[in-house]
Amino acid sequence: MESSSRITVTQREQSMVMNDVKMMYEIYASVPPKTQRLMMELQRDNHMEYLLRGLQQLGPSFCVLDANRPWICYWILHSIALLGQSVDAALEDRTIDFLSRCQGPDGGYAGGPGQARSCFFLEDCCSTAVFIFYQMPHLATTYAAVNALITLGSDKSLLSIDRGKMYTFLKHMKDPSGAFRMHDEGEIDVRACYTAISVASMLNILDDDLVRNVGNYILSCQTYEGGIAGEPGSEAHGGYTFCGLATMILINEVNRLDLAALIDWVVFRQGVEGGFQGRANKLVDGCYSFWQSGPGEAEYHIDSPEATPESDISEGKESSDGTSSEGSQNASCPVNFDNVGFVSSEGLAEREPLFHGIALQRYILLCSQDPGGGLKDKPRKSRDYYHTCYCLSGLSVCQYSWLKDEDASPLPRAVLGPHSNLLEPIHPIFNVVLDRYHEAHEFFSRS
Ligand SMILES: CC(C)=CCC/C(C)=C/CC/C(C)=C/COP(=O)(O)OP(=O)(O)O
Numbered sequence: 001m002e003s004s005s006r007i008t009v010t011q012r013e014q015s016m017v018m019n020d021v022k023m024m025y026e027i028y029a030s031v032p033p034k035t036q037r038l039m040m041e042l043q044r045d046n047h048m049e050y051l052l053r054g055l056q057q058l059g060p061s062f063c064v065l066d067a068n069r070p071w072i073c074y075w076i077l078h079s080i081a082l083l084g085q086s087v088d089a090a091l092e093d094r095t096i097d098f099l100s101r102c103q104g105p106d107g108g109y110a111g112g113p114g115q116a117r118s119c120f121f122l123e124d125c126c127s128t129a130v131f132i133f134y135q136m137p138h139l140a141t142t143y144a145a146v147n148a149l150i151t152l153g154s155d156k157s158l159l160s161i162d163r164g165k166m167y168t169f170l171k172h173m174k175d176p177s178g179a180f181r182m183h184d185e186g187e188i189d190v191r192a193c194y195t196a197i198s199v200a201s202m203l204n205i206l207d208d209d210l211v212r213n214v215g216n217y218i219l220s221c222q223t224y225e226g227g228i229a230g231e232p233g234s235e236a237h238g239g240y241t242f243c244g245l246a247t248m249i250l251i252n253e254v255n256r257l258d259l260a261a262l263i264d265w266v267v268f269r270q271g272v273e274g275g276f277q278g279r280a281n282k283l284v285d286g287c288y289s290f291w292q293s294g295p296g297e298a299e300y301h302i303d304s305p306e307a308t309p310e311s312d313i314s315e316g317k318e319s320s321d322g323t324s325s326e327g328s329q330n331a332s333c334p335v336n337f338d339n340v341g342f343v344s345s346e347g348l349a350e351r352e353p354l355f356h357g358i359a360l361q362r363y364i365l366l367c368s369q370d371p372g373g374g375l376k377d378k379p380r381k382s383r384d385y386y387h388t389c390y391c392l393s394g395l396s397v398c399q400y401s402w403l404k405d406e407d408a409s410p411l412p413r414a415v416l417g418p419h420s421n422l423l424e425p426i427h428p429i430f431n432v433v434l435d436r437y438h439e440a441h442e443f444f445s446r447s
């Protein structure tokens with residue numbers, strides 16, 4: 001029996017959600033076609049208004065204990081990019097400047113700028129206590145900041161990332177066991193492994209030292225259910241399954257996992273509601289539209305890179321940031337770092353996705369969409385930027401899930417609702433819009 005902190009949902013909770021979802025679908029079925037079209041339409045303008053408002057609010061007035069502002073930048077910017085839009089130059093500059101202030105002097109990004117954050121007056125005396133919060137670089141906010149800057153995409157944005165220091169930071173987060181810690185003396189888990197490997201891969205600083213033994217750790221987290229847990233002995237969960245599988249693909253060790261069991265576990269997480277749950281016996285939630293559909297997509301799309309001893313890294317070339325990659329290619333770690341994560345453009349044939357894409361789109365559009373802007377977990381819940389980002393990411397995965405070729409257009413039958421619902425395609429491993437990924441990949445391959 002595995003140790004678990006899971007509280008299984010009660011039958012009452014489950015049937016309440018089922019009723020809410022059923023009601024949404026019944027309302028849809030009972031209204032005239034014109035109203036149906038409106039209900040199934042992605043409310044682009046309202047989503048944009050909601051997202052832009054959020055980005056404007058990221059200034060210094062944000063609450064003292066808020067330590068995830070790079071995440072908010074990423075969730076909002078990625079959602080905007082998915083909608084095929086971008087921010088104006090002034091807002092882009094402000095965002096780059098803000099994220100630069102989150103970058104630590106020794107690399108990585110913290111949850112906010114590292115200056116004194118606030119002061120409080122004590123109620124029972126007249127003295128003033130000044131609390132200084134130094135934000136600590138953290139792998140999760142580092143991943144968010146890097147993805148946000150890649151999504152902005154300009155040279156200024158990409159150049160603002162100190163890759164040399166980033167490499168030092170990632171090495172510092174690497175535990176002797178091979179896994180990664182979220183922050184200095186922080187917890188080791190599958191999220192940390194994914195965020196570290198994803199960042200290193202995107203920035204073209206991935207080498208043998210970072211890869212060493214990380215696959216063993218991920219392997220130790222695959223559970224008897226088939227999915228991947230956050231740490232050994234815990235329960236399989238969609239978020240960690242995404243992180244673990246994506247990491248294994250990036251380090252070219254995916255075949256070490258029991259993929260049949262993993263895919264089996266993932267597909268059974270799609271419920272009759274159409275949406276996915278994060279783990280067995282829990283409630284459907286819009287954010288798992290990405291976490292649970294992403295792994296299958298990633299697995300389908302990604303080339304299996306062969307070892308190429310001629311690659312820059314195997315030749316021990318020194319990168320412009322001074323990061324030496326000498327001796328990184330060897331028999332025990334046959335990774336072609338030039339190719340990892342590249343989406344295949346071979347073949348034009350369709351393929352059948354692993355999940356029911358239309359049912360998932362129906363759940364996202366009717367149950368997770370706030371018509372006034374933003375997306376959410378389920379009916380009765382409120383919108384937020386996290387759910388907006390991952391519901392839209394999941395929607396994009398569905399729309400392109402029948403295509404083998406990244407350049408082909410989705411077939412009308414793959415897109416639920418009007419064609420204006422079509423989002424930009426994403427890279428399923430990094431979760432950035434595909435053309436931003438290609439631009440960044442090219443930029444960091446040059447430098
Ligand atoms: C890149 C990165 C940092 C990825 C994070 C991946 C991710 C979403 C992990 C999920 C963590 C977790 C155990 C949530 C359970 O919450 P819950 O018990 O409230 O939800 P549940 O009932 O749906 O399981």
Ligand SMILES: [Zn+2]
Pocket residue numbers: 285286287288377387
């Ligand atoms: Zn959620």
